[in-house]
Amino acid sequence: MSITIDRINKRFGNFTALNDVSLEIPEGKLTALLGPSGSGKTTLLRIIAGLESSDSGRVLFGGDDVSNLHVRDRNIGFVFQHYALFRHLTVAENIAFGLESLPRKERPGKQEIRQRVEKLLEMIQLPQLANRYPSQLSGGQKQRVALARALATQPRILLLDEPFGALDAKVRKDLRRWLRALHDEYHFTSIFVTHDQEEALELSDQVVVMSQGQVEQVNTPTALYARPESRFVFDFLGHVNTVVGLVKGQKLVQGDAWISLPGVRNDQEAQLYLRPHEVQLARAPSVKAKLPLRIASISLIGSEVRIELMPEGWQSDEVWEVGMSHSEFARQSPTRGELWYAVPEVGHLFLADGAEPRTIDWQYTEAANASNM
Amino acid sequence: MSTSAQAGAAPVRRFASRSKRVLPGFGLSLGISLFFVSLVLLLPMTGLVVETAGMTLDQFWFTITDPRVVESYKVTLWTALAASLFNGFFGLLLAWVLVRYEFPGKRLIDAVVDLPFALPTAVAGITLATLFAQNGWYGQWLLKAGIEVAYTPIGIVVAMAFTSIPFVVRTVQPVLEELSPADEEAAVSLGASDSRVFRKVIFPSLWPALVTGVALSFTRSLGEFGAIIFIAGNTPYISEVTSLMIFIRLQEYDYAAASAIASVVLLVSLVLLFAINLWQGRYLKRLEGR
Amino acid sequence: MATHSRRIGDQPWVRRSLIGLALMLTLILLVIPVVVIFAQALSAGWSTLASNVMDEYTLDAIGLTLFVAALTVPLNLVFGTALAWSVTRFRFPGRKLLITLIDIPFAVSPVVAGLLYLLLYGRNGWLGGWLSSYDIQLMFAWPGIVMVTVFVTSPFVARELIPLMQQQGSEEEEAGVVLGASGWRIFRKITLPNIKWALIYGVVLTNARAVGEFGAVSVVSGNVRGETNTLPLHVELLYQDYNIVGAFASAALLAAIAILTLIAKAFVEWRQARTEHATPAEGGV
Numbered sequence: 001m002s003i004t005i006d007r008i009n010k011r012f013g014n015f016t017a018l019n020d021v022s023l024e025i026p027e028g029k030l031t032a033l034l035g036p037s038g039s040g041k042t043t044l045l046r047i048i049a050g051l052e053s054s055d056s057g058r059v060l061f062g063g064d065d066v067s068n069l070h071v072r073d074r075n076i077g078f079v080f081q082h083y084a085l086f087r088h089l090t091v092a093e094n095i096a097f098g099l100e101s102l103p104r105k106e107r108p109g110k111q112e113i114r115q116r117v118e119k120l121l122e123m124i125q126l127p128q129l130a131n132r133y134p135s136q137l138s139g140g141q142k143q144r145v146a147l148a149r150a151l152a153t154q155p156r157i158l159l160l161d162e163p164f165g166a167l168d169a170k171v172r173k174d175l176r177r178w179l180r181a182l183h184d185e186y187h188f189t190s191i192f193v194t195h196d197q198e199e200a201l202e203l204s205d206q207v208v209v210m211s212q213g214q215v216e217q218v219n220t221p222t223a224l225y226a227r228p229e230s231r232f233v234f235d236f237l238g239h240v241n242t243v244v245g246l247v248k249g250q251k252l253v254q255g256d257a258w259i260s261l262p263g264v265r266n267d268q269e270a271q272l273y274l275r276p277h278e279v280q281l282a283r284a285p286s287v288k289a290k291l292p293l294r295i296a297s298i299s300l301i302g303s304e305v306r307i308e309l310m311p312e313g314w315q316s317d318e319v320w321e322v323g324m325s326h327s328e329f330a331r332q333s334p335t336r337g338e339l340w341y342a343v344p345e346v347g348h349l350f351l352a353d354g355a356e357p358r359t360i361d362w363q364y365t366e367a368a369n370a371s372n373m
Numbered sequence: 374m375s376t377s378a379q380a381g382a383a384p385v386r387r388f389a390s391r392s393k394r395v396l397p398g399f400g401l402s403l404g405i406s407l408f409f410v411s412l413v414l415l416l417p418m419t420g421l422v423v424e425t426a427g428m429t430l431d432q433f434w435f436t437i438t439d440p441r442v443v444e445s446y447k448v449t450l451w452t453a454l455a456a457s458l459f460n461g462f463f464g465l466l467l468a469w470v471l472v473r474y475e476f477p478g479k480r481l482i483d484a485v486v487d488l489p490f491a492l493p494t495a496v497a498g499i500t501l502a503t504l505f506a507q508n509g510w511y512g513q514w515l516l517k518a519g520i521e522v523a524y525t526p527i528g529i530v531v532a533m534a535f536t537s538i539p540f541v542v543r544t545v546q547p548v549l550e551e552l553s554p555a556d557e558e559a560a561v562s563l564g565a566s567d568s569r570v571f572r573k574v575i576f577p578s579l580w581p582a583l584v585t586g587v588a589l590s591f592t593r594s595l596g597e598f599g600a601i602i603f604i605a606g607n608t609p610y611i612s613e614v615t616s617l618m619i620f621i622r623l624q625e626y627d628y629a630a631a632s633a634i635a636s637v638v639l640l641v642s643l644v645l646l647f648a649i650n651l652w653q654g655r656y657l658k659r660l661e662g663r
Numbered sequence: 664m665a666t667h668s669r670r671i672g673d674q675p676w677v678r679r680s681l682i683g684l685a686l687m688l689t690l691i692l693l694v695i696p697v698v699v700i701f702a703q704a705l706s707a708g709w710s711t712l713a714s715n716v717m718d719e720y721t722l723d724a725i726g727l728t729l730f731v732a733a734l735t736v737p738l739n740l741v742f743g744t745a746l747a748w749s750v751t752r753f754r755f756p757g758r759k760l761l762i763t764l765i766d767i768p769f770a771v772s773p774v775v776a777g778l779l780y781l782l783l784y785g786r787n788g789w790l791g792g793w794l795s796s797y798d799i800q801l802m803f804a805w806p807g808i809v810m811v812t813v814f815v816t817s818p819f820v821a822r823e824l825i826p827l828m829q830q831q832g833s834e835e836e837e838a839g840v841v842l843g844a845s846g847w848r849i850f851r852k853i854t855l856p857n858i859k860w861a862l863i864y865g866v867v868l869t870n871a872r873a874v875g876e877f878g879a880v881s882v883v884s885g886n887v888r889g890e891t892n893t894l895p896l897h898v899e900l901l902y903q904d905y906n907i908v909g910a911f912a913s914a915a916l917l918a919a920i921a922i923l924t925l926i927a928k929a930f931v932e933w934r935q936a937r938t939e940h941a942t943p944a945e946g947g948v
Contacts, residue, residue, distance in 0.1 A: 084834035088856035097844065101848060150842075398850070417814070463688055467688075469672070482689050483929075484929045489693075492921040495896075496898060500700050538693070557670055616772045616774040616775070617774075638772055639779075643767070647763060
C-alpha cells in the first residue's frame with residue numbers, strides 16, 4: 001500500500017512543525033525519515049498514523065484519503081519509541097491485544113489467537129518469554145515484542161518511531177539486520193524515523209531527509225550520499241571537510257590555502273565540500289591545490305585509519321578528517337604534529353548564487369590538462 | 374478539504390473535526406470534571422456573594438474590622454506563621470534525615486509523618502489538649518518550667534504545627550532525593566567546608582520546595598479549626614482564631630457577619646492558593662530547564 | 664550504602680545528633696499523642712471501652728459516619744478519575760486553571776466550606792429557599808453532611824492520580840488505540856492496572872478524611888444526637904460533657920482508621936516500588 005502525503009501543514013503554537021510537506025512513499029519499501037530533532041520527522045510519522053492531526057493537507061493510503069479516518073480504523077502497525085508495552089500484561093497478552101480488540105465478527109477464536117501469538121513469538125525468536133512481563137525484558141527483547149504486537153493484526157503499513165534509539169550499539173546493529181530481513185520476507189510498506197544517518201543509509205530503500213519542517217531531499221541511500229542536493233544534506237550525511245573562500249584567477253583562495261577551480265567566474269564567494277574519502281594526503285602541495293594541514297590525531301580503529309587535521313595558515317569551521325587505508329598508513333607513517341597537504345580528488349562546490357552544488361572531479365580535469373603526476 | 378475525497382475501505386467520517394483527539398473519553402471526562410467543579414466547588418460560592426451583597430459597604434467594613442475580629446486575624450496570622458516556620462525547620466530536618474541516613478525505625482518515621490493528614494482534627498485536638506493540660510503528660514513538666522500551652526495562643530501554634538507537619542517533609546523530600554551527589558563531591562573536593570557546601574550547593578536547589586512547603590503549611594494553618602478549638606481556650610481578644618469567629622457568629626445566627634468574615638478568609642486562601650500554584654509552576658519549569 | 668563517597672553531614676556526630684533530634688521530635692509530636700489516645704480510651708479498663716463503643720449514640724454516630732463515607736467515596740472516585748484522565752491525557756484551554764481549582768478544598772477553611780453550603784442550601788439561601796418550597800431540607804440533615812464531605816475530600820483521588828498519570832505518559836493508551844481497542848477496553852485493560860495502587864490510596868485517603876471531617880460537618884449538622892451526629896462530632900460532644908474516657912473511646916476508633924490508612928499507604932508505596940524496580944532479564948537481544 002503506497003502512501004501519499006499531500007501538502008501537510010502542522011503548527012504547535014508559534015512553532016511550525018511541518019511546512020507544506022508533500023511526499024510519496026512507495027509500496028512495499030522501507031523508507032527512512034531522517035533529520036535532526038525538531039525537523040518534524042516524528043510529527044509527520046504521527047500524522048501518517050493518525051495519532052496527530054494536521055492543520056491542513058491530506059494523507060492518502062493507496063489513493064484513498066484517510067485524513068479524517070481515526071487511528072483505530074487506519075489498520076496500521078505502530079512501534080513506539082519507548083515501545084509502550086502494556087506493563088501489566090505478559091508478552092503473549094501484549095501480542096494478542098490487537099487481535100482481541102477486533103470487533104466480534106472479525107475476531108478470531110481463542111484457539112486461533114493463541115496459535116497466531118505463538119507464530120509471532122517464533123518470528124521474533126522469543127517463544128520462551130511468552131509469560132514474562134515487559135519489566136523483565138531487555139531493551140532489545142522489548143523492541144521485538146513491540147514489533148510482534150504491531151504486526152499481529154497484519155497491518156498494511158508499519159510505522160516505527162526511532163526504533164533503535166534506546167538500544168546500545170551492538171544490539172542496535174543486530175536488530176537492524178533482523179528488521180531488514182523481516183521486511184524482505186513480508187514486504188509491508190514501512191516507514192521509520194531516525195536521526196542516525198548511518199542507520200537510515202544502511203537499512204532503508206529510500207531516505208527522506210527532513211529539516212525544519214521541510215523535506216530536503218528524497219532518494220535511495222546510494223544516490224543521496226553521492227549527490228546531496230543541499231548544504232544541509234551534505235552536512236547531515238557524514239563528515240565533510242570544507243574550504244570557504246573567494247574565487248580569484250580560477251582558484252578558490254583563503255589565507256595560505258588555494259584549490260584550482262577551472263571555469264568558475266571570478267570574485268564570488270564559494271564553499272567547497274569534500275568527503276573524507278575524496279581527499280588524499282601528501283607531503284607536498286600538488287599543482288591542483290595547496291591545503292596545508294597539521295595532524296591533530298590519528299585513530300587506528302576500524303577498517304580505515306582516520307586522521308584528524310587542523311588547517312595551518314587558513315581556517316575551517318570544523319576539523320578536517322581524512323581516511324587512509326591501513327597499508328597506505330604503514331607505507332607513509334604519518335605522525336601527530338606533522339604538516340601535510342590535502343590533495344582533493346572529487347569535491348562539491350556551492351556558489352553564492354546557486355542552491356545546488358556542482359561536482360568537480362580533479363582527476364578528470366587533470367587528465368584533460370595533461371598535468372604531470 | 375478535498376470535495377471528492379474517495380471513501381476508503383473503512384467509512385470516512387468526512388465532517389470529523391480536524392483537531393480530533395486520539396485518545397477516547399475527552400468529552401465524558403471533561404464533562405464530569407466541569408460539572409463536578411461547577412456544582413461542588415464553584416456554585417456554593419454564590420451563596421456567599423449573595424449574602425454579602427445584601428450588606429451595605431459600611432456594615433461590611435464594620436463587621437470585618439470589629440476589634441474582636443481584628444484581634445482574631447492577628448492571632449491567626451502570627452500563630453500560623455510561627456507554626457509554619459517551625460515546620461520549615463522540623464520538616465527540613467525530617468526530610469534530610471529520611472533521605473540521607475539509614476537507621477533503625479526509619480520506615481516507621483516515614484510512615485508516621487503522614488499521621489496528621491490521616492488523623493481527624495477533632496481527635497488531634499482533644500489529644501493535644503489532654504497532653505498539654507496542666508495535669509497532662511507534657512503540661513505538668515512545662516508548668517514546672519513556667520510555660521503554659523493549653524488554653525493560650527501557644528496551644529494554637531502547637532495544634533497548627535501538628536496538623537501541617539507533612540507539608541514541608543513531603544515537598545522537600547523528593548527534591549532532596551533528586552540532588553546529585555556529584556555536585557556535593559565536586560564542592561568538597563574543591564575544599565569547601567560542610568556548612569559552605571550546604572549553603573552554596575544544597576540550599577539553593579532546596580529552597581523553592583521549602584518555600585512551597587512552608588506556604589502550604591501556612592495556608593492550612595490559617596484555616597485550621599478542629600484541632601485548635603479544644604486546646605486554645607478560645608478567650609476573646611487573646612486566643613480566638615478567625616475560623617472560630619465565623620463559627621461563633623453562625624451560632625449567634627448572624628449569617629451576614631459570618632459571611633463577611635468568611636469572605637475575607639476565603640479571599641486570602643484563594644490568593645494564597647493561586648500564588649503557590651504560580652510559584653510552583655515557575656520553579657518547576659526552571660528545574661526542568663525549559 | 665554501597666558508595667563510600669563522603670557526603671556532607673556524614674560525620675558521625677552530625678549524623679547522630681540530627682537523627683536523635685528527629686527521633687525525639689517525632690516521638691513527642693507524633694508517636695506519643697497516638698499512644699495517649701489509646702491510653703485514655705483504656706484508662707478505665709477494657710470493659711468500659713467496650714461499653715463506650717457499644718453505647719447507643721456511639722453506634723448511631725458510627726453508622727452515620729460510615730454511611731456518609733460510603734456515599735462520598737464513590738462520588739469522588741468517579742470525579743477524581745475523570746478529572747485526572749482529562750487533564751493528563753488531553754491539552755485544552757483552561758487545563759491549568761482546572762488543576763488549580765480542584766485544590767480549593769485544600770486551601771479553604773473547613774468552617775468556611777460549611778458556611779458556603781449553609782448559605783446556598785440553607786433555608787435563607789437562594790437555592791435552599793427554592794428547595795424548601797418543595798419541602799426538601801438539605802442542611803442540618805444527613806444530605807448536608809454528605810455534601811460538605813464531598814467538597815472537603817474532592818481533591819484526594821485526583822491529587823494522587825495526576826502526578827502518576829503524568830509521569831506514565833499516554834504512550835501505552837496510544838498503543839491501545841493503534842491496536843484498535845475501544846475506549847472502555849483501553850481504560851480497563853491498560854490504564855486501570857497502571858493506576859490501581861494510586862487509586863486505592865486515593866480512596867483510602869478520601870475515606871479517612873470523610874470519616875474524620877469535623878469543621879465543615881459541625882457547621883451544617885444540626886448535631887441532633889443519633890440523627891446528625893457523626894463520630895468526630897460525637898467525640899466533641901462527649902469531651903464537652905467532660906466524659907473524657909468516652910470521648911477517647913470514639914477517638915481511638917478514628918485513630919485506628921488513621922493508622923490503617925498509614926499502613927495502606929506504606930503497602931501501596933512498597934507495591935509501586937516493586938513494579939518499578941523489577942529487574943530485566945539477563946542476556947539475549
